[in-house]
Amino acid sequence: MIAATPEPPYYVVIFTSIRSDQEQGYADAAQRMLELARQQPGFLGVESARSEGLGITLSYWQSEEAIRAWREHAEHVAVREQGRALWYDAFVTRVARVERAYDFARQA
Amino acid sequence: MIAATPEPPYYVVIFTSIRSDQEQGYADAAQRMLELARQQPGFLGVESARSEGLGITLSYWQSEEAIRAWREHAEHVAVREQGRALWYDAFVTRVARVERAYDFARQA
Numbered sequence: 001m002i003a004a005t006p007e008p009p010y011y012v013v014i015f016t017s018i019r020s021d022q023e024q025g026y027a028d029a030a031q032r033m034l035e036l037a038r039q040q041p042g043f044l045g046v047e048s049a050r051s052e053g054l055g056i057t058l059s060y061w062q063s064e065e066a067i068r069a070w071r072e073h074a075e076h077v078a079v080r081e082q083g084r085a086l087w088y089d090a091f092v093t094r095v096a097r098v099e100r101a102y103d104f105a106r107q108a
Numbered sequence: 109m110i111a112a113t114p115e116p117p118y119y120v121v122i123f124t125s126i127r128s129d130q131e132q133g134y135a136d137a138a139q140r141m142l143e144l145a146r147q148q149p150g151f152l153g154v155e156s157a158r159s160e161g162l163g164i165t166l167s168y169w170q171s172e173e174a175i176r177a178w179r180e181h182a183e184h185v186a187v188r189e190q191g192r193a194l195w196y197d198a199f200v201t202r203v204a205r206v207e208r209a210y211d212f213a214r215q216a
């Protein structure tokens with residue numbers, strides 16, 4: 001699903017990743033992190049896709065403060081450590097400020 | 109592949125899309141746009157993934173001016189019109205300024 005975000009400005013965390021061959025615990029942890037993120041103050045939405053080994057997850061947030069609080073959430077910190085230890089061969093996390101947005105939807 | 113981007117700040121165009129059932133011409137046009145984007149001044153890299161109908165393409169740029177020039181590139185304009193007419197049921201384009209980035213790579 002395309003996230004229904006408000007008018008800019010708002011923030012996005014761009015998480016681009018290459019998974020390891022370790023599957024154990026990954027799907028449950030990913031699902032749990034998604035549920036937990038949705039409950040955080042300032043969470044606006046999420047979009048995710050993976051193909052040919054490259055995964056992209058975009059989470060949208062009202063403010064940098066909301067991103068900082070989510071980054072420091074104890075359960076999130078613990079799962080990130082597991083991610084580095086087990087589930088990912090490489091990743092980049094980028095924090096960006098959305099300045100403009102344009103959308104298109106086909107008329108039915 | 110994860111794009112090898114420089115130290116922030118730089119810019120990202122986040123293109124999130126839902127494809128239509130029209131395949132004709134799409135793959136060739138997507139490939140051509142990727143080749144053409146790589147040749148533009150200020151292009152830094154691209155990351156792309158698609159699953160379960162949702163596609164995400166991230167293109168990274170040195171400046172807003174570089175993004176504007178690419179948006180106005182005549183061939184790109186024409187292909188975007190085809191995209192709205194044929195290939196996409198919905199999309200959102202977001203332009204954002206990358207403020208911070210963190211990376212991880214497993215030690216061999």
